[in-house]
Amino acid sequence: MNATGSLATVDDLRRHIAALETPGRARGAVTFGVGELDRRLADGGIATGSLHEITAAGTALTEDAAATLFTTGIAARAVPSLPILWALTRFDLYAPGLEQAGLIPDRVVFAQAREDRDVLAVMEDALRDGSFGAVVGEVCRADMTATRRLQLAAADGGRTALLMRRWRRRDANPLDAPSAAATRWRIGCASSTPLSMPGVGRAHWRVDLVRQRNGAPFTLTLEGCDAQGRLGLPAASADRAVGAGRRAHAA
Amino acid sequence: MGRRSEAAVHPFRGVRADDGGAPASRAVPDSAPASAPFVLSIRQGQRDTIYAASADALAAGLLPGMPIAQARALYADLEVEEADPARDRAALERLALHGVRHWTPTAAAAPPDGLLLDLAGTTHLFGGEAVFCRRLVAFLARLHLTAHIAISDTVGAAHALARHSGEAITIIPPGLAVEAIAPLPVAALRLEDAALTAARRFGLERVVDLLPLPRGPLARRLGRGAIERLDQAIGRVAEPIEGVVPFATPTAECRLLEPIGTLEAITQVMTDLAGDLAGQLRAEGLGARRLVLTLFRIDGSEQHVQVGLARASRDGRHLARLLHLRLEAVDPGMGIEAGRLIARLAEPLGAETLATVLTGEDRHVDVAPLIDQLAGRIGHRALFKAAPLESDVPERAVVQVSALETVAGWPRWLRPVRMLARPEPLSRVIALLPDHPPRRFEWRGTLHEIVAGDGPERIHGEWWVRDAEIWAVRDYFRVEDREGRRFWVFRRGDGIQSETGDLSWWMHGAFG
Structure with missing residues (x-):
């Protein structure tokens, strides 16, 4: 009796703290449509009205591209009727590639700022305004204060903030810095689905949820974005001829 | 008469x-x-x-x-x-x-x-x-x-x-x-x-x-x-x-009883002037595209603040907010005694229909005010959309246009999401000619063993852009290495005729 009573108290406290942490947070979430993934997320998806961080698993250009596509997929499906703001300092995105991940060019407004500080300021303005369905920012460094401001702005505007933290140096992992984000993701490339003929199959990614508020971290291998920005769940590893070594990542 | x-x-x-x-x-x-x-x-x-x-x-x-x-x-x-x-x-x-x-x-x-x-x-x-x-x-x-x-x-x-x-x-x-x-x-x-x-x-x-x-x-x-x-x-x-x-340029003026120098006072003057100007613009059916605020200091000099708008507007609050963003540029000196706000560029601005409200669709959100606000921070040129240009050469297919334009998409050829600003050469390439992806190459000091590849996608040079491209050919391949990294590489030349290229290999972008 006593134990259940204290459990109820703990639940109450958790709810209370959650309400304190994110005032006026919208309850909605962008689901991935992948049960395996959505079930493990505390909000059942990428919560709108909060900040999410995405980092490439390494400094390689391909890892960066995978993280970009992962972000694109979420942004494209956040509020389909609204445009997206993509703030960055160095424009090395290739818009036709974004379109092939579901983000049609008419929906994306790019903001190329001179430094990270401006990117964060632009993101904050756009989030508070709420005219953009999702706001994506690419920065190298953003401290606790900056991420907390973004989180508050996202909660105010009720829009999703997606912060891509790019690698500055090989030994400076962006995920080492503390952050107020609701979820922090690390995306890396994995071998694609083998085809029965020569060619490259659908991309696979190693998706690490490094940290999430009110939930546990996990690692999954998923199929990359399709033309609508949706992820997929690969067939069970055991059924496949190759890639058995990947089972270590699953679960 | x-x-x-x-x-x-x-x-x-x-x-x-x-x-x-x-x-x-x-x-x-x-x-x-x-x-x-x-x-x-x-x-x-x-x-x-x-x-x-x-x-x-x-x-x-x-x-x-x-x-x-x-x-x-x-x-x-x-x-x-x-x-x-x-x-x-x-x-x-x-x-x-x-x-x-x-x-x-x-x-x-x-x-x-x-x-x-x-x-x-x-x-x-x-x-x-x-x-x-x-x-x-x-x-x-x-x-x-x-x-x-x-x-x-x-x-x-x-x-x-x-x-x-x-x-x-x-x-x-x-x-x-x-x-x-x-x-x-x-x-x-x-x-x-x-x-x-x-x-x-x-x-x-x-x-x-x-x-x-x-x-x-x-x-x-x-x-x-x-x-x-x-x-x-x-x-x-x-x-x-x-x-x-x-034709009178819409102008709002105010003279102050006493010189002002504080942030709040200047903000207030900006707000008042923007409100007055918005009233004038409304009466004349105009919207401002460019504003010039002149603040007259008591030492006889003037402070100018210019603001551009992405789309004509006569929303007093919006105009005021844009001016507030430029507050740092104002040096009040010994004090400011008068202000004048001019709509240097004004366009006719009528009423707009809001059909979607009746049909119950999502409310159409106008991003123009926000674009202006962001442009106040980073400049109008820094805000853009990527639009297609009729060109097969990948680096020429994208052009930056104004953030409020409507743009179409690209053909459905598979393209990477990140591109190198200029292609980088690959070394120690082993590949079968004429149309097989490379088996192995070294890029940025790392050896990549290729396990799968798609291609080639042949792109011809555009002789109407540059004479040197008249015979040029690039064969693009999408390749995946043993670690699952997917690249977009190309070879200069079709592998048969030497004038089409020197058969060198280049890295151009990365797929996720």
Whole structure:
């Protein structure tokens, strides 16, 4: 009796703290449509009205591209009727590639700022305004204060903030810095689905949820974005001829 | 000449035919002296007649009103152009507008060939009436216009003297207008055709003949209109000039009781000015595209703040917010005593339909205000959309356009999401020619063992862009290495013909 009573108290406290942490947070979430993934997320998806961080698993250009596509997929499906703001300092995105991940060019407004500080300021303005369905920012460094401001702005505007933290140096992992984000993701490339003929199959990614508020971290291998920005769940590893070594990542 | 300008047109034009050459020579801009007589024609009823004639033509006896056929019979080498009274009139209006901006607050066009300026109290700015007239004649001469100027007490007298005195400049001292116009022909009074005919029939040749006659009988014979014209000319009836009103740039001004220097006070001034300007813009149906705020400091210097808008707007709060973003640029110094906000560039802005509200769809969100706000931070050029350009060469297929444009997509060829600014060479490549992806290559010091590849996608050079590309070929491959990294690489050349490329391999982008 006593134990259940204290459990109820703990639940109450958790709810209370959650309400304190994110005032006026919208309850909605962008689901991935992948049960395996959505079930493990505390909000059942990428919560709108909060900040999410995405980092490439390494400094390689391909890892960066995978993280970009992962972000694109979420942004494209956040509020389909609204445009997206993509703030960055160095424009090395290739818009036709974004379109092939579901983000049609008419929906994306790019903001190329001179430094990270401006990117964060632009993101904050756009989030508070709420005219953009999702706001994506690419920065190298953003401290606790900056991420907390973004989180508050996202909660105010009720829009999703997606912060891509790019690698500055090989030994400076962006995920080492503390952050107020609701979820922090690390995306890396994995071998694609083998085809029965020569060619490259659908991309696979190693998706690490490094940290999430009110939930546990996990690692999954998923199929990359399709033309609508949706992820997929690969067939069970055991059924496949190759890639058995990947089972270590699953679960 | 205002509401009576219509009446003034016809008598004058009618008179021109029998009145000799003087007025017509004024009406025609003297272009380059032509050896051949030159006339402008206009269609009157069933025939073309001379509308105006050059000095040569007038000297040769070609008078306005003469049929063109007759003129051609007299001079075979006659040059004829069609007259364009509408454009003449527009030019005259422009001249009147120039007058309002430079010479006097009250100026009006008096078609077809007159310009009325109310010079009361303004000529001293130009050094007196005589000097002003000389300057005006010189100015119009530079525009290839021959001017005849008369200054008098009344519009009627000035009109008559300018056209019938024969002098380039006629200045009548105050109170002497009646004496000055007395010897002029009756036609100078801007009478209607019927009145002129009647006057001729009664033997009334000059203005002086009309003056002593009793009013009643005169009105019965020439009509009441003639009496009014006479009274206007001699100053018995007022004839105000209805000046043209130039387009006024929407401007809001404020003068402060005491100099301000604090952030809050300047913010407040910006808000007030933006509100005032928004009200003006609303009244005129305009939206501002560019704002200039001038703050006058007490030391006599000025502080300027410029703001551009992505789309015309007259939302006072939005304008104020844009100005607030530039608050850092203002240096109040010892204090600011006045402010002026100008819509330097304004566009017509009507109401917009909000159909989607009724049909229950998602509310259309206008991002333009936010774009302006963000542009206040990083500049309008830093905000853009990526738009397609008709080109197969990947780095040429994307162009940056304004953030508010509507753009279409690209063809569905598989493209990477991150591209290198310029392709980087690969080394130690092992590949089968002509159309197999590489087996192995080294890039940025890392050896990549390729396990799968797609391609080639052949892209030819665009010889219409650069001559050197006439034979150039790139074969693009999408390859995946043993660690699952997917790249976009290409080989220069088709692997068969050497002029298509040197068979070097390049890294161009990365797929996720």
